[in-house]
Amino acid sequence: xxxxxxxxxxxxxxxxxxxxxxxxxxxxxxxxxxxxxxxxxxxxxxxxxxxxxxxxxxxxxxxxxxxxxxxxxxxxxxxxxxxxxxxxxxxxxxxxxxxxxxxxxxxxxxxxxxxxxxxxxxxxxxxxxxxxxxxxxxxxxxxxxxxxxxxxxxxxxxxxxxxxxxxxxxxxxxxxxxxxxxxxxxxxxxxxxxxxxxxxxxxxxxxxxxxxxxxxxxxxxxxxxxxxxxxxxxxxx
Amino acid sequence: xxxxxxxxxxxxxxxxxxxxxxxxxxxxxxxxxxxxxxxxxxxxxxxxxxxxxxxxxxxxxxxxxxxxxxxxxxxxxxxxxxxxxxxxxxxxxxxxxxxxxxxxxxxxxxxxxxxxxxxxxxxxxxxxxxxxxxxxxxxxxxxxxxxxxxxxxxxxxxxxxxxxxxxxxxxxxxxxxxxxxxxxxxxxxxxxxxxxxxxxxxxxxxxxxxxxxxxxxxxxxxxxxxxxxxxxxxxxx
DNA sequence: AAGAAAATTATTGAATTCATTTTTTCCGTT
DNA sequence: AACGGAAAAAATGAATTCAATAATTTTCTT
Numbered sequence: 001x002x003x004x005x006x007x008x009x010x011x012x013x014x015x016x017x018x019x020x021x022x023x024x025x026x027x028x029x030x031x032x033x034x035x036x037x038x039x040x041x042x043x044x045x046x047x048x049x050x051x052x053x054x055x056x057x058x059x060x061x062x063x064x065x066x067x068x069x070x071x072x073x074x075x076x077x078x079x080x081x082x083x084x085x086x087x088x089x090x091x092x093x094x095x096x097x098x099x100x101x102x103x104x105x106x107x108x109x110x111x112x113x114x115x116x117x118x119x120x121x122x123x124x125x126x127x128x129x130x131x132x133x134x135x136x137x138x139x140x141x142x143x144x145x146x147x148x149x150x151x152x153x154x155x156x157x158x159x160x161x162x163x164x165x166x167x168x169x170x171x172x173x174x175x176x177x178x179x180x181x182x183x184x185x186x187x188x189x190x191x192x193x194x195x196x197x198x199x200x201x202x203x204x205x206x207x208x209x210x211x212x213x214x215x216x217x218x219x220x221x222x223x224x225x226x227x228x229x230x231x232x233x234x235x236x237x
Numbered sequence: 238x239x240x241x242x243x244x245x246x247x248x249x250x251x252x253x254x255x256x257x258x259x260x261x262x263x264x265x266x267x268x269x270x271x272x273x274x275x276x277x278x279x280x281x282x283x284x285x286x287x288x289x290x291x292x293x294x295x296x297x298x299x300x301x302x303x304x305x306x307x308x309x310x311x312x313x314x315x316x317x318x319x320x321x322x323x324x325x326x327x328x329x330x331x332x333x334x335x336x337x338x339x340x341x342x343x344x345x346x347x348x349x350x351x352x353x354x355x356x357x358x359x360x361x362x363x364x365x366x367x368x369x370x371x372x373x374x375x376x377x378x379x380x381x382x383x384x385x386x387x388x389x390x391x392x393x394x395x396x397x398x399x400x401x402x403x404x405x406x407x408x409x410x411x412x413x414x415x416x417x418x419x420x421x422x423x424x425x426x427x428x429x430x431x432x433x434x435x436x437x438x439x440x441x442x443x444x445x446x447x448x449x450x451x452x453x454x455x456x457x458x459x460x461x462x463x464x465x466x467x468x469x470x471x472x473x474x
Numbered sequence: 475a476a477g478a479a480a481a482t483t484a485t486t487g488a489a490t491t492c493a494t495t496t497t498t499t500c501c502g503t504t
Numbered sequence: 505a506a507c508g509g510a511a512a513a514a515a516t517g518a519a520t521t522c523a524a525t526a527a528t529t530t531t532c533t534t
Contacts, residue, residue, distance in 0.1 A: 033309075053485080063519045065302065068487085069309045072270075076310045078403075085486060085525055100403040103352060107404070111344025114458070166315075166337040167344070170407070217458075218451055221351070290515080300489045305517085322495055322516060 032062060033070040040079055040090060041176050047092035051080065078177055093181055099228060101178055106224030108171050109155060110217040113204070115162035117213035124161045125208065128154055132205050139198050144191060154201070158208070158220075189230045196226065269299060270307040277316055277327060278413050284329035288317065315414055330418055336465060338415055343461030345408050346392060347454040350441070352399035354450035361398045362445065365391055369442050376435050381428060391438070395445070395457075426467045433463065 036056065045051065057067050075082045081091045093101070116124075135150035159171050190197065200223045207216035273293065282288065294304050312319045318328045330338070353361075372387035396408050427434065437460045444453035 033313075064486090065518055065520090069306050072306045073309050073313045076270075076313060086527095087486065097403070100401045103401055104348065104404050104407065107344055107348025107351075110348070110454075111341065111458075114344075115340060164337045164340055166334070167341050170341065214455055217347075217454070221348075221454075301516090302488050302490090323497090324516065 032060060032066045033073055035060060036067070036070045037074055037077075037079065037176065040074065041179050043180055045090045047090055047180075049090045050086075051088040051090065053087065077173055093177070098181065098231060101174060102224050102228035102231070105171075105174055105178070106221040106228075108167065108174070109158070109224055110221040112159040112162040112164075112167060112171070113208070113216035113220040114213040115164055115167070116158050116208060117211040117216055119163040120161040120208065120211075124157065128157050128161070128208065129205065131157065132201060135201065136198070139194065144188075144194075147194075151201075154204075158204075190227065193226065193230050197223070200226070269297060269303050270310055272297060273304070273307045274311055274314075274316065274413065277311065278416050280417055282327045284327055284417075286327045287323075288325040288327065290324065314410055330414070335418065335468060338411060339461050339465035339468070342408075342411055342415070343458040343465075345404060345411070346395070346461055347458040349396040349399040349401075349404060349408070350445070350453035350457040351450040352401055352404070353395050353445060354448040354453055356400040357398040357445065357448075361394065365394050365398070365445065366442065368394065369438065372438065373435070376431065381425075381431075384431075388438075391441075395441075427464065430463065430467050434460070437463070 039045075039056075040051075051071065053064055053067060053071075057064055060067065071080060071082070071088045074080045075088065079091060080088045082088055131150050131154045135147055135154065138144075138146035138150060159168055162168070200219065203219050204216065204223065207219055276282075276293075277288075288308065290301055290304060290308075294301055297304065308317060308319070308325045311317045312325065316328060317325045319325050368387050368391045372384055372391065375381075375383035375387060396405055399405070437456065440456050441453065441460065444456055
């Protein structure tokens with residue numbers, strides 16, 4: 001295991017980079033955190049796996065101190081469990097977690113829709129319309145993968161159009177947590193309500209055009225709630 | 238500065254507690270984090286103050302390593318800024334931060350109201366009714382402080398009644414961030430719309446009784462939005 | 475040979491150490 | 505006296521070290 005993501009495989013400290021004039025910033029500040037989060041979100045570790053400190057230190061070319069700082073942060077984000085004296089483990093989302101997460105995402109996206117109606121520019125709206133039609137094209141040709149891509153982009157753009165940075169970062173954090181599960185078989189169940197979801201997206205675009213914030217807020221929540229329901233029939237956890 | 242919160246002023250390591258059979262857990266795990274967060278949230282440091290690592294280490298009786306881990310977590314929560322090579326500072330909420338936070342709180346409380354209508358028990362509803370009338374009594378006798386207390390409790394109880402742990406912890410995190418500002422002069426402006434707020438709370442309780450989730454969601458958002466507007470007239474930041 | 479106990483090894487949590495960077499102090503110049 | 509810059513002091517960031525705890529292996533007993 002441990003996919004090769006390393007840039008400096010070993011002996012990071014003590015030897016200067018022979019390479020050219022790198023920007024003097026590039027500090028490991030959020031760097032380690034981001035790399036480790038990506039590493040976990042991208043699914044390099046399985047649910048429940050213990051996080052191998054020493055291996056990751058070697059992989060990232062750092063000592064345990066900054067790595068453990070990142071572990072604490074990721075635990076506070078809900079990505080890891082911290083077991084006293086027995087290290088960090090990748091937190092497996094229970095069915096309940098999933099349910100709760102989808103509702104919270106629904107609340108956040110509902111808020112995003114409402115605020116987007118207040119703040120969206122014509123350009124942003126046009127961009128979302130474009131994505132919507134691309135997505136519709138995917139739907140027509142039964143391209144589920146493409147559909148998901150555009151779908152996600154549309155949701156992201158609506159959040160962006162809300163113009164609320166705190167909302168955006170909160171949304172991104174939860175989306176990351178869901179991403180570990182997003183591409184699993186569970187999500188393929190969305191296919192069963194594909195046409196329904198497509199109709200919901202028509203309603204979303206319509207409400208957004210009319211700047212009907214309250215209505216859009218409601219549609220967004222129910223859109224997520226329906227997605228949640230499609231999953232709730234699942235069997236695991 | 239540095240209020241005396243210490244339990245073990247010094248030499249924490251290396252000497253066993255003479256006291257009785259403490260649970261073998263009690264590890265400093267979330268302990269340092271919680272203590273530091275409380276310390277900051279309670280306003281022991283002013284906006285923009287640098288966080289005095291060494292002093293807090295002495296105060297908490299720990300070394301820099303666990304303290305810095307906590308600093309990273311609190312920075313990721315938005316309570317601190319981490320400046321490369323020049324330490325952590327208490328993040329001052331800009332007016333924009335405040336605006337955004339209130340909207341996000343509005344979204345979360347709207348969600349909480351909606352879910353509460355789905356999940357609230359009769360006991361929980363009765364408890365909220367009780368708090369509501371206590372709050373109303375404070376309003377009648379112009380007890381602003383008491384009013385705030387009950388107000389906060391009601392909002393917390395609605396969030397709790399939603400029965401979504403992830404929502405609850407997210408809400409708590411943002412509430413903590415607002416708490417630093419909550420008791421400031423800014424909030425006294427609420428007095429100007431006291432009767433309006435009181436009416437809104439009547440509507441909240443009414444919708445909750447009728448389990449009108451969609452309606453309550455909307456009321457909650459606007460309730461927060463109105464509170465936000467009462468602040469928006471402010472002058473600083 | 476199976477299971478229990480002991481010893482060994484590895485891992486974890488936290489203190490300490492060390493190089494680097496920033497901040498402050500001190501001193502000389504104008 | 506004000507300014508600029510060198511030297512000293514303090515802080516930060518990260519590696520290393522160390523005690524504790526947990527996991528593993530080995531040895532002993534039956």
